Structures are given as C-alpha cells and as structure tokens.
Amino acid sequence: MTDATGEHPLIGRLREQFGDAIVETHAFRGDLTVVVTPERYHDAARFLRDDPECSFDFLADLTAVDRLKLKQKPRFEVVVHFYSREKNSRIRLKTRPNSDGEPSVQSLTDLYPAASWPEREVFDMFGIRFAGHPNLKRLLMYEEFSGHPLRKDYPVNKRQPLIEERPIPDDRLGMTF
Amino acid sequence: MMINMGPSHPAMHGVIRIITELDGEKVVSANVEIGYLHRAFEKECEVVGWGQAFPYTDRLNYVSPLINNVAYAMGVEKLLDIHPTERCDYIRVIISEISRITDHQTCIAACAMEMGAMTPFIYLMKAREYLYGLVEELTGARLTVSYVRVGGVKGDLPDGWLERVEQALDKCQKEVDEVDRLLTRNRIFIDRIKDVGCISPAEAWALGFTGPVLRSTGMPRDLRKDEPYLVYDRFDFDVPVGTAGDNYDRYLVRMEEMRQSARIIRQAIKQIPAGPVQVDLSGRPLSGSQMVDAAKMGMTADLLLRTVRPDPTLEGTDKIAAQSLNASAKGAVLPAKENTYGNIEGLMNHFMLIMEGQGIQPPQGEIYIANEAANGELGFYMVSDGSGRAYRVHCRPPCYYLMQGLDKMIVGGMIADVIATFGTINMIAGELDR
Numbered sequence: 204m205t206d207a208t209g210e211h212p213l214i215g216r217l218r219e220q221f222g223d224a225i226v227e228t229h230a231f232r233g234d235l236t237v238v239v240t241p242e243r244y245h246d247a248a249r250f251l252r253d254d255p256e257c258s259f260d261f262l263a264d265l266t267a268v269d270r271l272k273l274k275q276k277p278r279f280e281v282v283v284h285f286y287s288r289e290k291n292s293r294i295r296l297k298t299r300p301n302s303d304g305e306p307s308v309q310s311l312t313d314l315y316p317a318a319s320w321p322e323r324e325v326f327d328m329f330g331i332r333f334a335g336h337p338n339l340k341r342l343l344m345y346e347e348f349s350g351h352p353l354r355k356d357y358p359v360n361k362r363q364p365l366i367e368e369r370p371i372p373d374d375r376l377g378m379t380f
Numbered sequence: 381m382m383i384n385m386g387p388s389h390p391a392m393h394g395v396i397r398i399i400t401e402l403d404g405e406k407v408v409s410a411n412v413e414i415g416y417l418h419r420a421f422e423k424e425c426e427v428v429g430w431g432q433a434f435p436y437t438d439r440l441n442y443v444s445p446l447i448n449n450v451a452y453a454m455g456v457e458k459l460l461d462i463h464p465t466e467r468c469d470y471i472r473v474i475i476s477e478i479s480r481i482t483d484h485q486t487c488i489a490a491c492a493m494e495m496g497a498m499t500p501f502i503y504l505m506k507a508r509e510y511l512y513g514l515v516e517e518l519t520g521a522r523l524t525v526s527y528v529r530v531g532g533v534k535g536d537l538p539d540g541w542l543e544r545v546e547q548a549l550d551k552c553q554k555e556v557d558e559v560d561r562l563l564t565r566n567r568i569f570i571d572r573i574k575d576v577g578c579i580s581p582a583e584a585w586a587l588g589f590t591g592p593v594l595r596s597t598g599m600p601r602d603l604r605k606d607e608p609y610l611v612y613d614r615f616d617f618d619v620p621v622g623t624a625g626d627n628y629d630r631y632l633v634r635m636e637e638m639r640q641s642a643r644i645i646r647q648a649i650k651q652i653p654a655g656p657v658q659v660d661l662s663g664r665p666l667s668g669s670q671m672v673d674a675a676k677m678g679m680t681a682d683l684l685l686r687t688v689r690p691d692p693t694l695e696g697t698d699k700i701a702a703q704s705l706n707a708s709a710k711g712a713v714l715p716a717k718e719n720t721y722g723n724i725e726g727l728m729n730h731f732m733l734i735m736e737g738q739g740i741q742p743p744q745g746e747i748y749i750a751n752e753a754a755n756g757e758l759g760f761y762m763v764s765d766g767s768g769r770a771y772r773v774h775c776r777p778p779c780y781y782l783m784q785g786l787d788k789m790i791v792g793g794m795i796a797d798v799i800a801t802f803g804t805i806n807m808i809a810g811e812l813d814r
Contacts, residue, residue, distance in 0.1 A: 231745040231746060231747065232458050232459070232461060232745065232747050234746070234747055234748055236746070260585065261585060261588070262588055263588070263748075263750070263757065263759060263776065264748070264759050264761060264774070264776040266761060266774040268763055268771075268772050269772075272765070272771070273765055273771070282746075282761065282774075284748050284759070284761070284776075288585075288601065291606055291607065293748070295746075295748065315586065315588075316586045316587050317586060317587050317588030317781055317784070319784060320780065320781075320783075320784045328422075341415075342414065342415060343414065343415035343418045343813060343814075344415060344418070345415070352420065352423060353422060353423060359420075359423055359424075359426075359427050
C-alpha cells in the first residue's frame with residue numbers, strides 16, 4: 204500500500220499534519236515507523252488515536268531503547284506500538300527526548316490508560332521521565348535500587364548493596380498484615 | 381483496614397503483592413505491586429547470541445513455553461527475512477495449540493481449586509499430564525522445552541507422534557467434559573464467580589487487554605483470525621466470546637477455546653505435509669544417530685546420496701529432516717549434523733554460527749512481532765545492530781496489561797472475590813516480571 208512517491212498514505216497524512224516535526228520514517232520488514240520530535244510526540248499520539256483515517260485506539264506496547272552503543276544522538280528513544288481495530292493495522296511511533304540532563308517526554312496515560320505501567324517500567328529501566336504521569340515510580344525494581352539496569356552503561360554483572368529493612372509507615376502500625 | 385496479600389500467600393499462585401484497603405469485607409482500593417520474579421530477561425538477551433535466548437523464553441510463560449519459543453523465533457526470522465518450511469509451520473501450530481490447552485487447563489484447575497473445588501483440579505492435572513507427556517516425548521523436557529530454533533525446529537516429530545496426539549486429545553476431552561459437568565452448572569461455583577470481576581469492553585480495550593479476558597467482554601479479537609500468522613488462515617475454527625466480561629464468562633471462554641484448539645490440531649494433523657519417508661540405498665531405514673556416527677568416522681562417501689527416514693534424536697537432525705523442517709538460510713540455521721561432521725563446508729557453517737563474535741547476524745533494523753499466546757497478545761520488539769547479539773529485545777507479556785487492570789476489577793467487590801478474579805486472569809509471574 205504505497206502511493207506514487209512510494210510512501211504509505213498514512214505517512215503522507217502525518218506529514219501534512221506535522222510537517223517538520225517528523226524526523227524520520229521507514230517501513231523495515233513492513234513495520235510502518237514514524238519518528239517525531241519530543242515536542243509533538245503527545246500530539247502525534249492523539250492524532251493517531253482520533254483521526255478517522257488512523258484510529259489507532261489500542262496501545263499494544265511501549266518501551267525504550269538506549270542508543271549509546273549505536274553512537275547516535277540523542278541517546279534515548281521511546282518506542283510505542285499502536286494497533287487499530289477498525290483498520291486492522293499497526294504503526295510504530297518513536298521519539299527521541301533531549302538527553303542533556305534527565306531525558307523527559309510527555310506521558311500518554313491521559314490518552315491511553317494502558318501506558319501507565321509500561322511508562323513506569325521505562326522510567327525504572329532507563330530513567331526516562333514521563334511528564335504528567337500520575338504515579339511515576341519504579342515498577343519492577345525496588346525503590347532503593349540505584350541506577351537504571353537496561354541502560355547500556357549499566358554492567359550486566361553489577362551488584363547492588365543489601366538494603367535496610369524498611370520501617371512500617373505510621374498509618375499502618377498496629378494493623379493486621 | 382489494610383490487608384496485604386502476597387508476595388507469598390497461600391492463595392496467590394505466583395509472587396505478586398496486592399495491598400487492599402477494606403471497608404468491612406468490601407475492597408475500597410487496591411494497589412498491585414509486581415517485580416518479585418524479575419530475572420532481567422531483556423538484559424540477558426543483550427549479552428547472548430540470538431539463538432541462545434531460547435532457554436530464557438521457556439521461562440517466560442512456563443505453563444505454555446512452546447508458544448514463547450515460537451514467538452521469539454518468528455521475531456528473529458522476521459529480522460532476517462527468512463521463512464521456515466511449510467511442515468515446520470504446521471508443527472509450530474500444533475505445539476502452540478497443545479500449549480494453549482495446557483495453559484487453559486492450568487488456569488481453570490487453579491481457579492477452581494482456590495474456590496474450594498479440589499476434584500476439577502485433579503481431573504485437569506490428569507488431563508494436562510497426557511499433553512505434557514507428548515511435549516516430553518517431542519522435546520525431551522516437560523517445561524524447559526527450547527524446542528524451536530531460528531528458521532525451524534530442533535528435530536522432526538517422533539514416529540507415530542501425531543496419532544498419539546489425537547489419542548491424547550480424546551482422553552483430554554473426556555476429562556474436560558467431566559470438569560464441564562462438575563463446574564459449568566454448579567450452583568456454588570456460579571454463585572462465586574458470576575457477575576464478579578466485571579470489566580466493560582471499552583475499559584478492557586483501553587487498558588491493553590487481549591486474549592480470553594478481552595474476549596469474555598464480547599470483543600472477538602484474536603490474532604489468529606485478525607492478523608493470521610504461520611498457517612492459521614487454513615483452519616476452520618471459532619473465536620468464542622462472552623457477554624458480561626465477568627469471571628464466569630472468562631471460564632466459559634477458556635473451556636470453549638480448549639475445544640477449538642483441539643479442532644485446529646486435528647485439522648493440522650490432516651493437512652500437515654508428510655516428512656520425507658525414504659530408506660537408504662540398501663532399503664534399510666538408517667537412524668540419524670547412526671548417520672552421524674558414520675560421518676564421525678569419515679565414512680561419508682555415499683552418505684550424501686542416501687536418504688533416510690527422519691529420526692528426531694537428541695544427537696541432531698539428519699540432513700533430510702533438516703531440509704524438510706528448516707529454512708535454507710546458512711546465516712541462521714545450523715547445518716545437519718552429518719554435514720557438520722562430514723564435510724568442511726558444513727563444519728565451517730556450524731562454526732560461523734556457534735563461535736563467539738560470529739553467530740546469527742540479522743541486518744540492522746527493528747521489528748515487532750505479535751502472537752496470540754494463551755493469555756493474549758505476546759509481542760517481541762527486537763532491535764539489531766547487525767552484530768551477533770541482540771541490541772535490544774523487549775517482550776510484551778499479555779498478563780502484564782491484565783494485571784495493570786486488576787485493581788479496576790476488584791475494587792468495589794468482596795475481599796474473597798479477589799482470589800476468584802485473580803485466578804481467571806491467569807497471571808503467570810514468569811512473563812509478568814520477565
């Protein structure tokens with residue numbers, strides 16, 4: 204499904220809407236992919252959900268990639284996979300947050316409730332912050348864990364110190380556990 | 381009152397913690413904490429070769445490990461753009477559906493047991509044993525199967541295995557029917573699970589639900605129908621859906637899916653292209669291991685001319701079986717053992733795939749592959765930098781999204797219903813925490 208320029212019609216539609224905000228597109232092995240600037244990332248997700256030509260109403264997956272060893276900048280890339288029930292098609296939306304300092308992008312939880320845990324996991328594993336997330340804390344690791352294990356500069360055999368026993372919060376003292 | 385359930389709790393199969401706030405017996409709020417079984421699957425995948433991650437995938441959903449194997453292999457194959465043979469596709473369908481049945485059986489068995497019904501648990505475990513026996517015969521293991529390979533499978537089906545599958549399905553169905561009679565119209569069971577743990581289709585869809593839990597709300601979403609992969613478009617099967625999205629519907633959907641899976645397997649057995657049934661020059665069937673032994677001693681002069689009956693031994697696949705099962709991609713598929721031992725090209729090919737710094741090297745790129753696992757959409761997102769190791773592998777476990785919505789399903793209900801709802805969601809901690 205491509206038009207005269209060899210481009211998928213959906214990409215054309217996104218270009219019309221977002222113009223220069225689209226950094227890159229490709230369709231490696233048939234997986235339609237769009238990279239947008241972090242400023243328009245949330246808008247692009249909203250457009251993909253609400254536009255009748257797209258109607259990507261299902262967030263299938265959200266994750267990130269640390270591109271440190273690919274020697275590409277910016278370092279991090281947030282990758283979201285959408286599925287459209289109506290069109291029975293998929294699209295991959297990516298954005299590369301500015302990684303000078305702490306990388307941060309807009310949270311998609313207001314558009315897709317399914318993004319809640321995956322965003323927490325990405326924060327946990329990569330240290331990317333999601334602005335507007337209602338409860339952004341570690342998901343798989345414990346709070347005292349230092350560092351972000353899926354970053355490429357985190358050694359695979361690194362050990363973490365034993366942690367102190369946590370005190371029972373005041374409001375739970377004397378309660379049945 | 382706050383009640384803490386888990387991570388180690390008699391009624392929690394799997395390590396997970398639910399912190400509930402109660403008003404009397406009513407759940408006012410719930411907070412689900414996961415991560416107790418985190419084993420760094422994704423990080424480990426980055427430090428081993430593409431083909432070495434199969435044992436890790438076994439341990440994702442350990443009740444249906446074969447489906448994880450298939451999904452992972454399909455992901456790497458998509459990166460490499462190679463396609464296994466038709467016979468291999470059929471084998472993958474058959475093992476996936478067997479796994480789906482074992483998964484559903486385990487779910488219903490555990491769920492019924494937690495509600496006090498011990499008999500269905502025993503019946504279903506007995507039924508599962510028939511299928512685990514088949515898996516064991518095929519792969520050499522009950523749980524840590526590692527049967528699928530990039531571009532194919534480890535070995536061909538044992539002689540007479542397909543007939544035994546049909547017999548096992550018959551025996552299984554008898555047990556499942558027994559459970560059906562025990563539970564489906566059982567007043568106590570229905571009272572415990574009907575109209576409990578409800579979720580609307582819109583909510584389920586927004587939360588990323590897939591699989592039987594989504595279908596129980598009335599949405600006929602099944603990747604095997606919507607985005608057919610392998611050879612699923614060649615089979616005639618139905619996608620059962622529920623109406624209320626409650627625990628009872630989830631139970632009914634799973635019961636029916638087991639029948640549909642059996643239907644798919646029976647059709648696949650009828651359609652599967654035959655493996656080469658040939659004999660050696662003197663008319664005797666020669667086993668793969670004998671072939672390998674001969675090759676080790678350098679007696680390879682006429683080996684390449686001979687064709688033998690496929691023999692799925694642990695020593696390795698013989699050439700004919702390898703041809704009928706595996707994709708013909710030198711960069712990804714190990715050569716038949718008789719070639720490895722018997723000629724220099726085979727040996728070099730083998731080394732290139734095994735040696736450190738070599739291995740399967742997919743081109744630079746990224747793919748996402750989705751399979752309909754027993755719990756829903758099992759996805760793999762893979763990034764390759766062109767080297768022999770994965771740059772990034774991410775797994776989308778189906779029950780991750782189900783657990784994300786668990787609090788919505790239990791808040792407002794009774795504390796005792798948490799167990800029922802948790803049971804029908806079928807959380808598998810191995811794939812949840814990875």
